[in-house]
Amino acid sequence: MAYEGEELTYCPGDLEWSIVYAVIVTGTFPNPCGHALLFVPGAYAISSSQGSYFQVAGVNALPRIMSQKGYLRYLKENKKREITRYQVALSNPDGAVNRLIDVMQKSWRWMVLPNNCAAFVEDICTAGGSSAGLYSNCPRWERFK
Secondary structure (H helix, E strand, O other): OOOOOEEOOOOOOOEOOOEEEEEEEOOOOOOOOOEEEEEEEEOOOOOOOOEEEEEOOOOEEOOEEEOHHHHHHHHHHOOOOEEEEEEEEOOOHHHHHHHHHHHOOOOEEOOOOOOOHHHHHHHHHHHOOOOOOOOOOOHHHOOOO
């Protein structure tokens, strides 16, 4: 089975939540919409790639976490490529952290478009005070704004 990240059982305390990124990657066949992940930079990052990636993958699965090394493994093993990243400013970073802590304790019920990977990223960003998101929940075909 291809790598999807580790089950999210903790929220790293060394992340900077004021600016996060919606990361859009290609989807797995037959998914034409792509896939969305949330990237949160490290608080003391030396490079822009340091931080953690969060995602949901699976019909009824716990959210996942990946380091940069894990993200590169995820792309390789799933034959995906990064399409783009959208910067999202959060006015309430603590709200985003608290929401992530809340959602990591239960399985995310994936319902294709209404409650998918993009909805997960939107949910965390909304809790952080952002109105950014996708109207269609199809990340490859719409700008995350």
